[in-house]
Amino acid sequence: GAVVSQHPSWVICKSGTSVKIECRSLDFQATTMFWYRQFPKQSLMLMATSNEGSKATYEQGVEKDKFLINHASLTLSTLTVTSAHPEDSSFYICSARDGSEGSPLHFGNGTRLTVT
Amino acid sequence: GQNIDQPTEMTATEGAIVQINCTYQTSGFNGLFWYQQHAGEAPTFLSYNVLDGLEEKGRFSSFLSRSKGYSYLLLKELQMKDSASYLCAGMDSNYQLIWGAGTKLIIKP
Numbered sequence: 001g002a003v004v005s006q007h008p009s010w011v012i013c014k015s016g017t018s019v020k021i022e023c024r025s026l027d028f029q030a031t032t033m034f035w036y037r038q039f040p041k042q043s044l045m046l047m048a049t050s051n052e053g054s055k056a057t058y059e060q061g062v063e064k065d066k067f068l069i070n071h072a073s074l075t076l077s078t079l080t081v082t083s084a085h086p087e088d089s090s091f092y093i094c095s096a097r098d099g100s101e102g103s104p105l106h107f108g109n110g111t112r113l114t115v116t
Numbered sequence: 117g118q119n120i121d122q123p124t125e126m127t128a129t130e131g132a133i134v135q136i137n138c139t140y141q142t143s144g145f146n147g148l149f150w151y152q153q154h155a156g157e158a159p160t161f162l163s164y165n166v167l168d169g170l171e172e173k174g175r176f177s178s179f180l181s182r183s184k185g186y187s188y189l190l191l192k193e194l195q196m197k198d199s200a201s202y203l204c205a206g207m208d209s210n211y212q213l214i215w216g217a218g219t220k221l222i223i224k225p
Contacts, residue, residue, distance in 0.1 A: 006158075043217040044159070044203070093158045101211035102146050102166070107158040 002028050002098035006108025013084055013115055021079045021111045023094030029074035030096035034105065035067075038091045047092075050077040084115040118142050120216035122204045127222045128194055136189045136202050136219045144209020148187045150178050151203040153218065159203055162189070191221075199223045 003026040013019050023033055033050040048069055049057040056069035068080040081088055091112050095105040119141045128134040140148065147166035151159035165171055165180035165187060177190040189202055201218040208214060 044215045046213070091156075102207065104149060104161045104164055105213065106161065110158040112156075 002096075002106040004094065004096055004106045004108040006094050006111055008111055009109060010112040011114070013113070015085055015115055016083055018080055018082045019084055019113060021081075021092055021094070021113075023077045023079070023096075023108050025075045025096050025098070028096075028098040030077075030098070031074060033071060033077040033094055033096045035069065035077075035079050036093045036095065038093060038110075044093070047079075050079075052077075081113065084113070086115045089113055089115045118206070118208060118214045120204055120206055120214050122202075122216040122219045124217070125220045125222065127224060128191075130194055130196060130223055130225050132194050133190065133192050134194060134221065136191075136204075136221065138187045138189070138204035138216060140185050140187070140204070140206040140214070142206040142208040142214055145182065146207040146209065146211055148178075148180055149205040149207065149213065150176075150187075150189045151205065153201045153203055155200070162202075194223050196223050196225070 005024045005026050007022045031052045035047045036044045037047050038044050046059050047062045050069045050071040052071045052074055058064045066082055071077040091110050093110040095107045097103045122138045149164050150162040152162050153159040163178035165178050170179045175192045180187045201220045203218045204216040205213045
């Protein structure tokens with residue numbers, strides 16, 4: 001089945017620093033990847049849609065200058081949290097479809113970010 | 117507006133059957149997904165319904181009624197490892213997923 005790999009699984013960083021999270025589709029090509037954020041006991045919140053070779057589409061309320069997304073190839077998208085603050089501490093999960101728009105999302109294992 | 121409603125928490129006994137309900141309101145409809153999410157982990161895909169009726173997959177089955185905007189996930193022969201959150205997600209006309217808050221299922225021996 002379709003596999004999405006996400007790295008790192010967890011990261012602790014200091015306020016003001018930047019953190020990069022990688023998302024790879026291992027056995028399929030993904031022109032589109034989705035970045036979600038999930039706070040404890042809350043639902044998944046779509047942050048942005050990453051499009052290969054073009055700019056990402058951000059959801060309302062998500063700062064594009066703070067959450068930088070790069071989708072440089074058909075198998076790799078990166079999310080960089082810039083100038084991280086404690087309120088950015090969350091579970092970040094990427095996902096992709098291995099087929100048409102109606103096919104299910106396959107999720108990476110997620111990255112737990114803690115900003116101290 | 118678009119909305120997904122599902123119970124916050126349910127409790128069931130090992131070996132029993134449990135049904136998790138979900139009602140949805142989406143702008144257009146391109147299917148209904150169920151995902152399982154264990155604590156601290158990412159969601160994993162369980163089922164997809166786009167036509168009315170029941171889809172069976174082993175111990176798990178999912179039902180859809182488009183006219184009622186309603187779906188359920190049925191889990192049979194419950195095992196302790198089934199303790200998790202179950203997320204219902206509707207796909208709208210733009211193929212965007214609208215996520216429910218999830219139902220935390222607690223299995224007791």
